[in-house]
Amino acid sequence: MQALITDLDKTHSKVQEQRKEMVTRIDALISELNNSKQNIIKNMNGDETQLQMTIAAQLNQLPKKGTDVVKRIINHNKNYYEHLSKYGKQVGKEFISKQEYEQPLFKEFTLDKPVLNQTIAEHMFRSGHYSAGEAFTIEAKVALDEEFKNKFKELNSIVLDLKERRVSSALLWAKAKAKELDGISSDMLFNLHKTEFYQLLNQQAQLKLQLKKLKEGKDSTTNSQNSHLGYMQQQVRSEEIKDDVVMNESENQNQIIEIDDEKVRLQNFMKQKASLEHQIKENNNYMIKYSQKSMRQFSPKYQAQINHMMGSILQLDVIAEFLYQKSINPSHQPNQLTQQYLDILQDDQFSILEQGFVKDYCRLQGLSPESGLLLTTQASTLALPKLATVMQKMSLKNEGFGGLQKQHNELPCEIDLGRDFKFHDIFICPVSKEISHKDNNPMLLICGHVMSKNSLAKHARTATGRDNKFKCHTCPATMTMENVKEIKIN
Ligand SMILES: [Zn+2]
Structure with missing residues (x-):
């Protein structure tokens, strides 16, 4: 395949070169024509024989030169198309069509079109292509009830929220369906609360990291490379200098600007520090309230996990310290204690949550969690090569499986499609x-x-x-x- 692609690239650059050459030749012709025109204008009042001698000779050659260019263009195009036709043959060689795939495996099998259309329409609504789905149901005359469509609209909007790391809509649904979810022994409501709580923990760890960076003067937003202490000392020195300046008005103006700059930086630092500390305090209060309000209902069933989450609040400083060390030295390893709580930083929680949500939602709403169209296509893709081999070995090339299927109403061999297809x-x-x-x-x-x-x-x-x-x-x-x-x- 790579050889084909290289070949196509070569052909392409060759064609480009030839086209450039044609343009150059045409330009040359035009400039010759222009020259002749200028010569005629120059000698407008000159001798007739002079004109005939020089210009006529020049003009006489032009038609031949023009024809030459046209011939060249035709030749180039011929080469190009010859090359293209070769390319087509090469592609044909690369993708050999298998004869057994060209014959239908079940000759007497007639496709149930209404069922197929229904499956396609369902797939469209399931995958969020509503307008395409509406158009398809009208054109294919599929009756799909509004309730079915609305269920998928609701599911898709919640899934979209989860993809963007928003838990609220899923939580709202799960709270309303708490009893039913409990009935199918689902952990969804707890998992949603847990994820929301982990988000809070994560935010808090990041805020603490920011504060630490600010204090250490390593954060780029503070524009300072000094430690906090060093910064303060420098500030004190600046204040002393400023006193001198006040006493001596003739001092350099630049120094005053510099000192003012220092003051602004200190003010900024204090402002940022106060704001971060305030946010951390607020967050902490919110987390404690959240755990009291939302987590208590899950005790004692999820006690171990709740304990871990509460423990994480106490370990946030340790986690922030680890993140800070890691930002300085990317190969920094967590100690055993930190390791236990690093799960709050993990990023894959949402995709697991999303899969679980789709499963539980479909189960409660009486929907299949998988698209029928997608599953059938996947299963066929896996099974077709095996079926084709069986057909060849049983020399059923002409009659297909039709006869066999009629007798037993099952495939002539068992095809293992793997765990994903066990329902x-x-x-x-x-x-x-x-x-x-x-x-x-x-x-x-x-x-x-x-x-x-x-x-x-x-x-x-x-x-x-x-x-x-x-x-x-x-x-x-x-x-x-x-x-x-x-x-x-x-
Ligand atoms: Zn036995």
Whole structure:
């Protein structure tokens, strides 16, 4: 592929050069024409033979020169298109089309268009493309109820807030749905409060860091490289000088300006320091109030996490000190105590929170947490190459899977799509092909094989010998009913 790209770049620069050359040649022609014109004007009143001798000879050559340029242009274009056509062939060689992909795998399968359109429309609303979704539902005549659309509008606006690190809208929703969330054993309400609290902790740590930098005189906004103490001493010296200046009016004016400058800097420093200290105090009060008001409800279930959060308030100075050291020396490592509380600085909390929120929201609203269209496409992308191989090996090239599908209503082979595609804790009995339920749980045999309770009962009835033992349906292991355990997944 890289060779193709290099080749295209080469062709492009070659074409550019040729075009420049054409322009130069045309310019030369124009200047020759202009020359001839000037000569004619100059000799307007001159001798007729003189004109014919010099200018006519010049003009006579021009048409030939013009044709030459045109020929060159045509030649260049020819080269260019020849090159382009070669390029097309090279691209063709690079992307070999696989014959088996060109034939439909299920020839007798007819696409259920209304279902497909419904899935596409749902995907559009789910992914926040409302106007496209509205247009599509009208054109494809899909009936999508307003409630469904509104649920996704609400979800998307909350998710957008979370992406921009705003918790408030999600919190509002979770508070209103507190009971329902509790019903599905969701930690969402606590996690949202926790994230909001972590934001406060983080802010506070940053403020403390700013104050520390200001005091150490290392913060760029203070425009001073001196330590606070050094700064004060310098200021005292400046004040002394100023007294001298007042006594001696003839002193250099520049010095007065310098001293005034120092004073302004000191005032700025004091102002910034007071403002930071005020913010830190306010924040601290707010955090304590917040923890009393919002966190108490989560005790004792989340006591360990709450303790950690409260502990973090006490460790903020240590964290700010660590951040300060790290700003001086990026390879500075936290000590064991600091390490325990650094989670408040972590940045990935919001993406985890967002995923959890989408899951819980969809569950409470009776929506699938994943887009049907996206999932089907992803699953097909994973499965198609495997299916194509199977088709080739079974030499089903002409009839596709159509015949097989009709007989068994299932694919001829199992395709593992990975953990992301496992959605339910269901068990399908390998004997009866039934989905297990609470009266028909899977049964674990002594050998590790599993079958449903009903199937086992039937199997044991017919397969039990005189010794009260029966054989596994898959392997030669024998056992009695006492050796079998029920797996309760429903
Ligand atoms: Zn077995």
